[in-house]
Amino acid sequence: MILTSLFVLLVLLLLSVPVASTLIVLGLFLDEFFSPFPLINAMGDVLWSASDSFLLIAIPLFILLGEILVRTGIARGTYQALESWLSWLPGGLLHANIGTATLFSATSGSSVATAATIGTVAIPQGKEMKYDQRLFTGSIAAGGTLGIMIPPSINLIVYGFLTETSIPQLFAAGLIPGLLLALLFVVGTVLICLWRPSLGGPSTHHSWAQRISGLRHLLPVLILFGLVVGSIYAGVATPTEAASLGVVGAFIIAQFMGKLSGSVIMRALESTMRTTGMIMLIIISSYFLNFVLASTGVTQELTGFLEGAGLGPYSTLMLVIAMYIVLGFFIETLSLMVITIPIVAPIIIAMGFDPVWFGILLILLIEMALITPPVGLNLYVVQGVRGGGSFSDVMVGALPYVGIMFVMAIILVLFPAVAMFLPELLS
Amino acid sequence: MLQQLNTGLDRALAGAQRGSLWFARAGGILILLTVVLVTLEVLIRQFLGRSPLHATELTGYVMAISASWAFAYTLVHKAHIRIDVLYLKCPVAVRGVLDLIALLSLALFCVLVVGAAFDVTALSFNGGALANTPLETPVWIPQALWLTGLAWFALVVVLMSLRVLLGLLTGQIGRVQEVAGSPTLDEQVAEENKGSAS
Numbered sequence: 001m002i003l004t005s006l007f008v009l010l011v012l013l014l015l016s017v018p019v020a021s022t023l024i025v026l027g028l029f030l031d032e033f034f035s036p037f038p039l040i041n042a043m044g045d046v047l048w049s050a051s052d053s054f055l056l057i058a059i060p061l062f063i064l065l066g067e068i069l070v071r072t073g074i075a076r077g078t079y080q081a082l083e084s085w086l087s088w089l090p091g092g093l094l095h096a097n098i099g100t101a102t103l104f105s106a107t108s109g110s111s112v113a114t115a116a117t118i119g120t121v122a123i124p125q126g127k128e129m130k131y132d133q134r135l136f137t138g139s140i141a142a143g144g145t146l147g148i149m150i151p152p153s154i155n156l157i158v159y160g161f162l163t164e165t166s167i168p169q170l171f172a173a174g175l176i177p178g179l180l181l182a183l184l185f186v187v188g189t190v191l192i193c194l195w196r197p198s199l200g201g202p203s204t205h206h207s208w209a210q211r212i213s214g215l216r217h218l219l220p221v222l223i224l225f226g227l228v229v230g231s232i233y234a235g236v237a238t239p240t241e242a243a244s245l246g247v248v249g250a251f252i253i254a255q256f257m258g259k260l261s262g263s264v265i266m267r268a269l270e271s272t273m274r275t276t277g278m279i280m281l282i283i284i285s286s287y288f289l290n291f292v293l294a295s296t297g298v299t300q301e302l303t304g305f306l307e308g309a310g311l312g313p314y315s316t317l318m319l320v321i322a323m324y325i326v327l328g329f330f331i332e333t334l335s336l337m338v339i340t341i342p343i344v345a346p347i348i349i350a351m352g353f354d355p356v357w358f359g360i361l362l363i364l365l366i367e368m369a370l371i372t373p374p375v376g377l378n379l380y381v382v383q384g385v386r387g388g389g390s391f392s393d394v395m396v397g398a399l400p401y402v403g404i405m406f407v408m409a410i411i412l413v414l415f416p417a418v419a420m421f422l423p424e425l426l427s
Numbered sequence: 428m429l430q431q432l433n434t435g436l437d438r439a440l441a442g443a444q445r446g447s448l449w450f451a452r453a454g455g456i457l458i459l460l461t462v463v464l465v466t467l468e469v470l471i472r473q474f475l476g477r478s479p480l481h482a483t484e485l486t487g488y489v490m491a492i493s494a495s496w497a498f499a500y501t502l503v504h505k506a507h508i509r510i511d512v513l514y515l516k517c518p519v520a521v522r523g524v525l526d527l528i529a530l531l532s533l534a535l536f537c538v539l540v541v542g543a544a545f546d547v548t549a550l551s552f553n554g555g556a557l558a559n560t561p562l563e564t565p566v567w568i569p570q571a572l573w574l575t576g577l578a579w580f581a582l583v584v585v586l587m588s589l590r591v592l593l594g595l596l597t598g599q600i601g602r603v604q605e606v607a608g609s610p611t612l613d614e615q616v617a618e619e620n621k622g623s624a625s
Contacts, residue, residue: 013510014510015513015525015528016509016514016525016529017509017528017532018508018509018529018532018533019507019508020507020508020536021529021532021533021535021536024536024539024540025535025536028539040539040543043539043540043543044544044546047543047544047547048547051490051495051573052488052490052491052569053490053491054484054486054487054490057458057486057487057489057490060458060493060494061461061462064462231469236469236473240465241465241466244461244465244466244469245466245469247462248462265459266455269451269452269456269458270448270451270452270455272455272458273493273496273497273500273501274497274500274501274504275501275506276454276497276501277451277494277497277498277499277502278501278506280494281498281501282508284494285536330510330512332508332510334508335510375510375512
């Protein structure tokens with residue numbers, strides 16, 4: 001039963017059947033052959049209760065927040081400010097790439113948006129200063145992935161929705177690992193550039209006056225982060241309410257910068273709806289498949305199989321990590337999440353791992369999938385922004401950061417407290 | 428004859444694209460209204476301790492409705508995710524056939540989903556089901572709006588399937604690509620850039 005469904009899934013996906021219909025067809029297939037009573041009768045109720053969701057609306061709201069922010073052009077000011085603080089390090093501008101990505105991740109829930117925003121501002125500057133294109137583009141692609149780890153994060157909402165895990169807990173758990181990963185990126189970059197200075201570019205120094213006056217450019221992003229994340233942990237707002245406050249804040253900032261107009265709002269809304277339609281069609285389908293999997297007992301069967309095979313919790317975990325790394329080469333990340341979470345998460349949780357902790361580990365593996373070829377969305381985004389040159393530059397340049405993410409995964413497994421410290425403090 | 432049918436379908440598709448844009452815009456405006464409502468509720472609750480707005484319930488309905496109103500718009504922008512690792516390696520004619528399979532699978536999806544959504548809505552309507560909330564909303568109202576979006580999505584899927592089928596039969600592979608081909612990576616990236624460059 002497991003093998004048959006896996007086979008059906010793979011064939012449909014490889015035929016480039018849309019992921020949403022693949023999930024529904026697989027659900028029906030399992031229903032038809034393995035369920036004692038027809039689950040399809042419950043489909044309407046399942047789809048409605050998945051769609052009628054106060055939690056999920058946080059997703060379009062965070063997308064909208066990012067869309068408005070991108071259209072205000074505040075990325076440029078932020079980048080210059082961080083450049084003046086960080087470019088004395090060996091590797092120069094590379095650290096501005098990572099720093100700006102970290103900061104934007106704190107208002108953006110999406111990795112692709114983060115990478116595209118940074119890329120647009122950074123790449124012309126990198127070319128002008130004759131940086132080695134490989135590490136330069138690689139650092140943008142990798143830095144961009146922080147968008148889904150540092151709260152707010154759309155992917156963490158999806159995980160929380162499918163596994164019924166608390167979103168505030170997940171957001172709290174993502175903060176330290178996200179910042180630590182950013183720090184590891186910086187340290188790794190410094191080491192690489194000390195070893196081979198030609199891979200970086202000139203370090204530059206700025207006066208303290210310049211640095212201090214640049215700080216005001218960081219304000220919009222920090223205010224929004226404070227508003228969104230602060231209101232959640234002050235107990236004032238749920239994640240959805242915090243997202244609404246963030247959207248209002250972004251509108252005020254855009255107005256303040258003189259960038260708000262009717263057409264800007266309309267474009268932002270259209271773009272938001274396009275992405276929302278894409279995400280929601282997959283989520284409701286996955287929710288139905290989830291329901292079928294649970295009702296037909298596939299999940300229990302798999303868990304039983306793994307336990308029967310005598311695999312301990314950590315061997316199972318290693319297996320799961322290996323599976324995500326391999327699948328991450330080939331499968332787009334949101335699809336990868338919704339296909340695997342309904343099956344993998346219950347098994348891992350049944351083995352005694354904490355659902356919040358596993359959410360963070362999973363997001364890290366998803367970040368890795370975003371920058372591993374051949375299918376690594378962030379690589380394509382950066383290559384696209386660059387508008388020329390060989391794609392293998394970006395691929396090779398991202399490799400060191402894949403290595404750093406792997407180190408981070410080991411840290412997370414060995415020291416779960418890195419993720420669990422904040423959520424435990426809060427609860 | 429087929430040629431005339433093609434022209435007719437092309438005209439219908441152009442109309443469907445405009446319609447989908449307006450559905451998406453309407454959904455987007457609903458989301459904006461939600462932002463206002465939820466923000467007001469947070470503020471009122473902060474100052475008065477409780478809120479009379481019932482934003483949680485209404486917001487859930489908006490999510491269901493605006494998502495279903497967006498599906499067709501996402502489709503005409505080719506933004507529903509397909510895994511195209513093998514697809515991109517196939518000759519153009521094979522890709523056309525894969526595009527048709529993709530659309531037919533969506534059509535099957537729509538038949539099932541619209542049918543199920545219709546049953547749920549009809550049941551709520553006939554049974555006079557009220558939401559188990561302070562507002563006691565008759566559930567069929569948001570469900571009917573949700574169903575409308577799904578039905579529009581189904582209509583656009585059927586139109587596109589027919590156009591692709593005819594395109595394959597009359598050998599207009601280029602047009603098939605235009606209507607239903609997997610967006611090339613360059614296109615995806617151009618979409619992203621449009622957002623961030625402006």
